Structures are given as C-alpha cells and as structure tokens.
Amino acid sequence: MKNEEENVNWFKVLPWWQKILVLLVGFVIAALFFLGPDVFGKINENKSQGPPEPILHVSVVSHFDQPWAMGIDDLNAFRTLTKNHPKMRWTHLYNPVAYTQLTPHYKKMESFVKKCRDDHGAEIGVHLHMYESLLKKAGVKFRNSPSMNAKSADTSQDDTGYSVPMTIYSRNEIDKILNFTLNKFKEKNLGRPRSFCAGFYAASIELQKAIATNGYYISAAAFPPSNKFGAQYAPSWHELSGWNKTVTVRSRPYKISEETILPIGTAPYIKAKDGKPLIEFPQTCKIDWMVSVEHMKTIFREHLKFCKQGQMSAVCLAIHENNAAQHLEKYDTVLNYIYEQILSNAEKGIRIEYSTLSAIRDNFFESKANPEP
DSSP states (O other): OHHHHHHHHTTTTSOHHHHHHHHHHHHHHHHHHHHHHHHHHHHHHHHHTOSOOOEEEEEEEEEOSOGGGOOHHHHHHHHHHHHHOTTOOEEEEEOGGGGTSOOTTHHHHHHHHHHHHHHHOOEEEEEEOOOHHHHHHHTOOOOOOOOSSSSOSTTOOOTTOTTSOGGGSOHHHHHHHHHHHHHHHHHTTOOOOOEEEEGGGOOOHHHHHHHHHTTOOEEOOOOOOOSSSSOOOOHHHHHHSOOOTTOOTTOOOEEOBSSOSSTTOOSSBOBOTTSSBOEEOOOTTOOGGGOOHHHHHHHHHHHHHHHHTTOOEEEEEEEEGGGHHHHHHHHHHHHHHHHHHHHHHHTTTOEEEEOOHHHHHHHHHHOTTOOOO
C-alpha cells in the first residue's frame, strides 16, 4: 500500500520547474497520439508536393530542304551523330518532294529516318518548300514569287519555288498540299506526322490554323530574326516570314494564339485535334550555317538558367540534310558538351533530356513549370 502511495505522490515532491516540464512532455505526447497521423501525413504530403522538377529539353532537328542534294557522306554524318550520341532523339522534318522529283538516295534516306524512329525513339515530322514538282502532284498551281531570299520582296522571284513562302497560298491550296503530304507519308509507312515547319520558317495565323486542322500538334517555325547570335536571313525574309524581335534565342515553347503567331499572344488559342492548344517551338539555335559552336553553347546556358529557376525550357539544334557532313564536327562537339552538362547538372537536381518535338509538347502540358505568356 505504501509503495502504491509513493508511486502516486511522486509528482507532488518534484520541484515546480520539473512539474512544468513533465506537464509539457505529457501534453506533447498526447497531441502526437491523437493528431500524429494527420500531422505526419501532411509533412509527407508536403514533401511529395514539392516544386516540379525542372527539365531542359534538347531537341535535335533535321531539315530535309533539298533531298536530291544529300550525299552519302551527309547520310553517314547523320549516322555518326546517332551512333556517337545514343541518348539523342532526332526529329526528322522530312520532305515528300523526295518522291516528286529525281532523288538519287531517297531509299537510303527513307530507311535511315525509319530506323531512327524504330530503334532510337526518333520522330518523323514534315518540312515543306514550295517546289513546282510537289505542288503539281498536290494539284496546286505553282507560283514563283515572292522570294524570302532576296534584297527586297518586291519584284523578287524564285523559279524553283524553294524560297517562295507557303503563306502566300490560299487555305484551300494549303489543305491540298498537306493532304498530299499525309497520303505520301501513309504510302511510305512514315507514320502520322505531328510536327511541322514550312520552308524558310514562314508562318501566319492561317497556316497555323491549317496545320492544326490537318492533325499537327506542334509547329517548329518561330525564328529569331536578330543577328546578335549568329547570322540572319536576307532582307525579304524579314518582310515575309511573319516573325519579329519578340522571338529571341531565349524564347521558350508557347501556345499559339488565334490572334497572333508571336509569343506575345494570349487566349483563345488555336486548338489541335486532341483539344489542346497548338504549340510553337522556337528555333533557338537557328540552323547549321548561321551559328558557331560557341553560339550554341551560350544559348544552351541561357536556357539552363530557366531550369535553375525551376522552370521548363527547351533548346533546338537544327541541321540541314544536304550539308550534314560539312557541319558534323560542329554538332558532335556541341552534343558532347551537352552530355557533360547532363551529368554535372544531374547532381544538382536539374534534368536535361533529349526529346522529340512531340515529347516536348506532351511535357509542356504535364509540367507545372511550363512557360506562360
């Protein structure tokens, strides 16, 4: 009985400060007992709902401008880049003009882009110049002016159609050209194209609405007109392309407005067939002959800054099919640099990934860190 009384009265003999300490400890234990699951659940929930992991996408895009001019050395250069950089994901913007006029290596080219798709996760999109042979097969009357590669758009012409903007054709004519392209892709088992770029990066609201209606999800046309980084196109290009200084080497993917093709656009947006907005993917590093290794590295680092701020971004490296051999060393060097950046930044929690254009669009809608106008 005495032991029981001592056990009960031990609290009474404690100094006042120890009594307060005991009461506080008891209160904390009781709170954790009754509220613990909710408290810890919220802590764990907050950890799992941290800021979205920033991703810097790197897209490597080939432009098939003049397929008949692609030599075996150019094709081998593409193969070398594919072999040297197995994590790279090509987006081949293929041109059906290879089937409308004599193209010596079209079977080898076709085989290569299919192998990239089937074995290396590549995407096959579309690139169109307004060649007469292509338009004839599409049932569209050929025009030879104006030219996007002249001192002035006035009185300029190009009898090959190479530099004539697709945007001068009517909506009905554009639909015919796109329909011919899709049928040729089906015939050649090239798949259903989702990415698109017109020759010389020409764009307009009407063209963007047309490609969306015809099943494309992403445009790769927004082109920086400035010569701050690299060269720039001829004066007539600036008159006819549709792009201005709001597009820079730092521009990021954006939703295309129904009112303007520029990145300053706001809702409502042009909708693709999946119900989501058509996305524009700026050509940040321009294209092969325009930029140096250091230009591309600098532009890459500019976009890496976005990711360090917790924002998604994307860089595009673009190369023509008919001078791939000439620029092989340049792109091999840049891709080696990017691989080093992938490894060094992974330790800092920053993801750098090679992605196709369509994959970038998918991530744009999935990521909470995507850019908004």
